[in-house]
Amino acid sequence: MAAPGVVAAPAFAQWMGQVQSGMEEVLNRFLPSASVVPARLHEAMRYTAMDGGKRVRPLLVYAAGELFDTPRALLERAAAAVEMIHVYSLVHDDMPCMDDDALRRGKPTVHIRYDEATALLVGDALQAQAFDTLAAPLESEAGSADAGLPARQLRMVKLLAEAAGSVGMCGGQAIDLASVGMTLSLAELEQMHRLKTGALLRAAVLLGALGGKALTAAESAALDDYARAIGLAFQVVDDILDATADSATLGKTAGKDAADNKPTYVSILGLAESQALAGRLQADAHEALAPFGGKARRLRELADLIVQRKT
C-alpha cells in the first residue's frame, strides 16, 4: 500500500490503456468532423486514424513529457501530430504503387475501402493536419502566460518536419523501395530503418521532451541514445513478428516481407540472432535512461513493451 499522501502511479497496463483511449478523444478533437465538407474525405481520415492501433508514438510522447514537465495541452497536440504523420505514412505505404496491401489493423486499407485517389488525399491531408495541430496557438489553453511557448512549438514543428521528410521517414521509404530484391549489408539495413521508422520514433521521444523545460546537452544525448535503441529494436521485432506470427494476430498481412523479397533482420541474421539483438537493444535503452532515475519509468516500460510485444 502507498504511504499516506503519496498517490501510487498506476500500473503500466493501466497507464497505457489511459493514453490509448485518451488518443481517440484527442484525435476526435483535432481531426475535422466528418460532417464538414468534403465529408467523404474527412470520414476517410477518421476511418484510418481513429481505430486504435498500439499508439506507440503517442505513448513515447507522453512518457518523455513526464521527464520535463511538458504542459498537457502541448503533449496532446504533439501526440496527435506524430500519430497523424504515422497514419498518413501507412495509408500511402499500403497503396498499390507501394506495398499494395489490403489489410491494416484488421480492416480494409483506405484505397480498398474507398479508392486510390481518396487514399492519396487522405495521406496528404493528414500530413497537413499534423502541422496544423502542432502549430495551433496554445496560450489560452495553458491558462497562464508562457512567453517561450511559440518558440518551443516552432522547434517541435521543425523537428517533426525533418523526421517526416526526405532525410527521415520518406527517405527511409525511398531506400526501402530501392532495396527490394537486393542484398543489403547489416549496416545498410540499419540505415534504412533508422530513417524509415526510427526517425519518427525518435521524434516522438524528443517532441515530448522539447515541449517542456530546456534540455541540457547530456539529457538530449541520453534521449537520443534511448530513441535510437528502441527505434532499431522496434524494427527488429517487426521483422521477427512478420516471420513468426500469423495475419490474424498481426492485423496485417504476415510473411509479406519475405514474399516481397525484402531484406529483413531475420533474413540477414537469422531468427535466434535477431532475438538476441532485440534483447541487447532493450538493455541499451535501459542504460541510456539511467541518468533520469525514477522519472523515466514509463520510457523504460515502453522499451520493454516494444521488445516483448506479440503484435
Place this chain on the structure above:
Amino acid sequence: MAAPGVVAAPAFAQWMGQVQSGMEEVLNRFLPSASVVPARLHEAMRYTAMDGGKRVRPLLVYAAGELFDTPRALLERAAAAVEMIHVYSLVHDDMPCMDDDALRRGKPTVHIRYDEATALLVGDALQAQAFDTLAAPLESEAGSADAGLPARQLRMVKLLAEAAGSVGMCGGQAIDLASVGMTLSLAELEQMHRLKTGALLRAAVLLGALGGKALTAAESAALDDYARAIGLAFQVVDDILDATADSATLGKTAGKDAADNKPTYVSILGLAESQALAGRLQADAHEALAPFGGKARRLRELADLIVQRKT
C-alpha cells in the same frame, strides 16, 4: 528620369524576372542536395521543383511582403514553402489515380520520368520540406534580435497547414474528384476552386503579410478580398486557357478538362461570359487594394498578370 536620391522601382517584368530567377537560388538552398542520401529521391524533388514555372505564389508572397516590411529572410522561406506545397500537389495530381497526366511545364511528369512510388514520395517529402523550411530558426539570419519572430513564424506554419489540408487544397481536390461527370452550379464550382487553388493563393498573400508588422483587421480584410478575387480569377483564366490554348503553349495537356468531363467556368458560363467575369474579378482585386496606395503596386500588377496571362 527619377528625381535625385530616389531609386526608380524596376518595371514589373524586371521585378518578376528577378523574383523568378531568385526562386531557383532559394529553392536550391532549401531543398536537400541531390548528393545527399537517398540521392534519387532528392534528384526527383529537384527535377520537379526547380525548373521554372511562373512562380505565381512566390510572386504574391514577395509583393505582399512589400506592404508590411517583412524581413527578406522570412519572405524567402515563405515563398519556398508555399511553392513546395504547390509543386507537391501537382506531382500527386498528375499521378494515374488522379488526373493521369504525362506532361507538366513541358516535361514528363514525375511518375513518368521516375515511377509512381517515387512520385508519391516526392510529393510527401516536399510537403514536409515546406514546413521544415518555414519553421527553421531565423534569429541569426535576420541579424538582429526580433523577439516576436517565432510567434509570427508559428502563425505562418498554421496558416500554410490549413491552406494545404482538408479544408483547403486537399479538400478542393477531393471535391474536384467527386464532381467528375456531374453538373455543378456556379456556386458549387466556385466553392471547389476556392479550396483547390484559392486557398493556397490566399495563403501566399497572407504569408507575405504575416511575416511583417501586425495587420489591422481592416488590412487583413482588404487582403482577403484581394486574395479571393485573384484566386477565382486565376481559375477562370485557367479554364479559358484550357479551352482555347494548345498544349505546346501551356506546357501541359490542353483541353483535358472537357475530355475528362470536368465542369469548368467555360462549360457553365460560356467563353464570353467567362472572360467578362475575369475582367470583373480583376477590377475587384484593384478595388480591394485601394487603402494601401502606392505600396500595393506589385499586388495590382500581379492581378493584371493573372488575368492577362497566355499560359
